Amino acid sequence: MTDLNKKTPASAAGSDGSGSEPLLKVEGLVKHFPITKGVLKRKVGAVQAVDGLTFDVRPGETLGVVGESGCGKSTMGRLVTRLLEPTGGKVEFQGRDITHMSAGRLRPMRRDIQMIFQDPYGSLNPRHTVGGIVGTPFRLQGVKPEGGVKAEVQRLLELVGLNPEHYNRYPHEFSGGQRQRIGIARALALKPKLVVADEPVSALDVSIQAQVVNLLDDLQQELGLTYMIIAHDLSVIRHVSDRIAVMYLGKIVELADRNSLYEAPMHPYTKALMSAVPVPDPRRRGAKSERILLKGDVPSPISPPSGCRFHTRCWKATQICATTEPPLLQLKTGHQVACHHPENGEDQAPGDAPLVADVITVKSAEPAAEKPEAEKSVAAEPVAEKPVSEKPVAAEPVAVAEEPSAPEEPVSSGETEEAAEPASDDAAEPASGDAAEPSSDDAAASASDEAAEESAAPSTGTKAEPKE
Incomplete structure (x- = not known):
């Protein structure tokens, strides 16, 4: 069994923020999906799926992206791989701007950026054999591996733990974990430099998840791959990532290395996420790991709230949170957070207006406090007159x-x-x-x-x- 906490030297160098230039650099990435109405498709609004993301990925490291469903993680992965056209911002890969690059110019770069899709059942063509699916990248890129395509496909199948003799089988003859391995083999066919894995283990059983996670870690150490893994399982992300980005409603609210994020989260939303991680022994749950229940629902990405997008559910929100959007600042070494009142750091807006949550509580409590006093005074009048x-x-x-x-x-x-x-x-x-x-x-x-x-x-x- 592979030690999941052991990382390659390249990964360690990348997480320190020193060393070579970033392999992938994203600045102000934006993607809005228009909402149309009527026969003329008149635009009446837009879904702000991704709104101003800035981060980088260094060679050999693993960047984990976490967040609840609908926060824009998968959309971000498709924008980075240029499966979607960005609305705004900039995406650089190896120093080249690929934000609005044409399909013809992107084709040679596709071999360096590959993606592992979330659904192992829907991402494989049921009419093609495994050999045809894994061998398709060679034909599209015009690559002729040594020994032929079939020999290379069989080598890839063996690399991901499948029987090379299953070359002529169809996807329906494999289990979910085996299908995900086929998707991994297809992504590794052209020896890419960056692999974007969108929920690689979410559709698998728990026992199969460990096998796929171990496989990804082994392949990184063997081939020197760079990963950007998107998931909502915090335990999986903790094992495979060097740095972790936390997303909420289309924005990155915190970005830090693994140990710093899990030991001392600074954003209130990150703290609430960490408190939701199941504890095997409930008796070990101390004061620092008490469950935090967020009130209300996630706002709609069609009309997100002003200021900090988390202020409608945050217990530390003040008036500045409702009016001013906090920038993503580095408050500690290698620890960036977008919050006016971080948890384990210096307050960025000391002495601000009263808490929004407290104002709401006071308003709702005033009539309730006066009501029993009024009832007592009314009931006391006839008693005094008798x-x-x-x-x-x-x-x-x-x-x-x-x-x-x-x-x-x-x-x-x-x-x-x-x-x-x-x-x-x-x-x-x-x-x-x-x-x-x-x-x-x-x-x-x-x-x-x-x-x-x-x-x-x-x-x-x-x-x-x-x-x-």
Whole structure:
């Protein structure tokens, strides 16, 4: 088994930032996909898949690119290999600008830049044999290897761990891991200098992933390859990469060497990603590795937020984060980060406005804090009035009882009429004057049951009042 942490001397030299000139240099790379509408295909917007990427890859090193789905990793890989035409920016390979190079001029350079695609099932033509698939690059480039194309294809199949006798088999006769090995053999056919691997192990079983990762590492040490591996599996990227670039919504938010990034991530998004890595033993999860749950959803690349694109989900966001986009700066040796308030570094905007998250919390908490106080004050008013005057309190239920008893008019006995007169003089007058205003408050507060029972007896005589 290959030691995944062991890197070649060339890789180590490249990760230090010293040595030879970069093999690949990207400056301000942009790719916007237009959104059209109607029969005339009128442009109504654009998907900002990649928006201003700047990085380089040195000979012999492995650059890992991580990020969640939809952040623009695969689009960046296709732009680097010129399978897509960039909207803006600049791509240099070995000092030559290939950003807008024509297909005819690009053909000789294709042999130096190859790509391993994500889907091992859809990237192989089911109508062609394995020998025809792996041998196609020789025919397209007009290369005649020593011993013939068939002998070279069989050598490549053996190099990636397949049986050379399977030369005439079709892709459906192989498993997923074997198909991915066929794709790797095809990418290595012309001995490229740069290999862009787009999710090389994401569609494979865990047991097969280890085999493919070991194969890529062995081939790098044997052939001196330069890799740019795109993945969302942080454990795989940690094993195979020298430097790691973290992408979020079309931008690189952090770029650093492997050890520095995993031991002390500086961007809040990177810290949240690292906290999502599963821990084999939950008891080993300490305070530094607590899970960070980001609130909200990833903004749409059609209309990304202003300023820092992560500020809508960041717990450290301030007003400057919402208005000013942070540049990708080197805050430590070999460690670049685009953040106004990095985690393990000097604050780039000290003394800024209050946290955006805190402002939102305060606004949502103010009505909730006042509500119980208001309820307590309302409930306290009738309690304070009860001992002051018991008669108005007793008369209030009488007035309340008048409304439901109004339709009951068939009361015509003389006794009730005689009883109604003193009741109207004694109880009705103070009820109309003193207790008329607080009646709604006392009814809402539901006056005591004892007072209601006492007022129920004289209330029989008040039923005749609507009749008058």
